[in-house]
Amino acid sequence: MSVQKPLELILARNLLASLTTPGLLVSDGGELLFYNEAAGALLGRSFEETAEMSAVDWTSAFGPFREDGAAMSYEEIPATVALRRNRPFHGRFEIRAARGEHREVAASAIPIVGQRGSSGAIVIFWPVEDAGDR
Amino acid sequence: MQLKVWGCRGSIPAPGPETTRYGGNTSCVELTLSDSSKLILDAGTGIRNLGLSLDRGAILEQPIHVLLTHLHLDHIQGFMFFAPLFTPGAEIVIWGPASPQGPLCDRLGRYISAPLAPVEVRELPSTLTFREADALEWQIGPARIRAAPVNHRGPTLGYRIEDGDVSVAYIPDHEPGLGARLCEQDDEWISGFELARDASLLIHDCQYTDDEYVAHVGWGHCPVSDALGFARRTDPGSVLLFHHDPLHSDEFLDALRDDVIERWCELGGRPEQIELARETRELTVVGARAEASR
Numbered sequence: 398m399s400v401q402k403p404l405e406l407i408l409a410r411n412l413l414a415s416l417t418t419p420g421l422l423v424s425d426g427g428e429l430l431f432y433n434e435a436a437g438a439l440l441g442r443s444f445e446e447t448a449e450m451s452a453v454d455w456t457s458a459f460g461p462f463r464e465d466g467a468a469m470s471y472e473e474i475p476a477t478v479a480l481r482r483n484r485p486f487h488g489r490f491e492i493r494a495a496r497g498e499h500r501e502v503a504a505s506a507i508p509i510v511g512q513r514g515s516s517g518a519i520v521i522f523w524p525v526e527d528a529g530d531r
Numbered sequence: 532m533q534l535k536v537w538g539c540r541g542s543i544p545a546p547g548p549e550t551t552r553y554g555g556n557t558s559c560v561e562l563t564l565s566d567s568s569k570l571i572l573d574a575g576t577g578i579r580n581l582g583l584s585l586d587r588g589a590i591l592e593q594p595i596h597v598l599l600t601h602l603h604l605d606h607i608q609g610f611m612f613f614a615p616l617f618t619p620g621a622e623i624v625i626w627g628p629a630s631p632q633g634p635l636c637d638r639l640g641r642y643i644s645a646p647l648a649p650v651e652v653r654e655l656p657s658t659l660t661f662r663e664a665d666a667l668e669w670q671i672g673p674a675r676i677r678a679a680p681v682n683h684r685g686p687t688l689g690y691r692i693e694d695g696d697v698s699v700a701y702i703p704d705h706e707p708g709l710g711a712r713l714c715e716q717d718d719e720w721i722s723g724f725e726l727a728r729d730a731s732l733l734i735h736d737c738q739y740t741d742d743e744y745v746a747h748v749g750w751g752h753c754p755v756s757d758a759l760g761f762a763r764r765t766d767p768g769s770v771l772l773f774h775h776d777p778l779h780s781d782e783f784l785d786a787l788r789d790d791v792i793e794r795w796c797e798l799g800g801r802p803e804q805i806e807l808a809r810e811t812r813e814l815t816v817v818g819a820r821a822e823a824s825r
Contacts, residue, residue: 401718401725404680410720411710512629512665512680 405511406430409519416521419502424517427452427471439502439524441495461490462499476506480518483508489525501525532697532816533563534732538577539808541704541738541752541774542605549780554810556580557605558703558774560734564694568672571597572690572701572734574610577810582614590615596671598664598678599627600703601687602638611643611650621657626678628686629663636661664688681705682722683751691726697816700730700765703773708757709749713764727765732816734808735761737772740787755791762805763798768818770795770805 413420413433421432429450437443452471461469479486486506493499504522538556546555557575615621627635640652664678674694681689681702689702707722718724727733737758744754762770788807795805
């Protein structure tokens, strides 16, 4: 069995599972720990299909992407930079769904900091549908 | 390891003719370790009778360790009536959860101070030491203690006490199934799992029936189905269901006990493995099984 997850990550995962807003949970090291059904619908793959993914694997699969089309590494993502400083972040990214289509999303990332320090981050995101969202 | 239940009622003391058998005192469990030293789990109103039972020698010969899971009133309310507190020369070490609100001493001092109490902590003739226990492992006498946060409202710890090959997991206030079905979660995603896994004895919250829980989701306590589910997943040698709702009379708990045993067996457990805690209950926790003393 893996090491017991910190309580704050357990509660964050259970919260995401209860939301209809797309959301995902990453560990302090960038591993993708969970995403909910709404996120799965946006990404075109359920969490049950992917399971936990390393930072390299999920950023390669889903993005976000630079303007030149290359996937950003986890450490390059502006949200990561903020989270490393225990700061929240809001911004827009381009992601890629399972069938290859790219779409723009707005995302808010909140660091999760427990008694033992930073545990990870919760990221809520939604598609940028039209000009009204810009 | 010897165990005695001094209080197993949740939320508020519930004395009266309808609760004499299971008891109305709130959470307090006494552990006697292999070297005869004692640990006290929680300081609900049951700690008052525990304190009265201690002889002066036991109070003075070595520090008394009190492990608080959290500072809700039903888990600390008896503390000011704990006789060793007023015994000059007594040393009492109080363990509890950390909080951004302030040190444990200050937070507990909100109760042992005016206007809630006629005395202040500093006036007590005993020597009190406060230690914050989050995510710690430490030794008390022959016992290895492990604390970890568990899902309850506010900073709350569960404890695992290991003495040789005997272990007791104490999680009296716990809502492991909040927002998630336990059967759908991997072990590492279940609050309290590591504390309880393979323990000789698991003492766990079972405040609500499944029907009652519907109106109490998020209150931090456990329905029967989740208590049994958690116990089956963590596979302790024995289970003591704890923190009885103050509205649950002796007759109600007798019926609940029968239901619990039936459901436990349906889950693959043995009937002798599980019981509802009651005041004055004594157990000898040996290896993988707790044996009833009386």
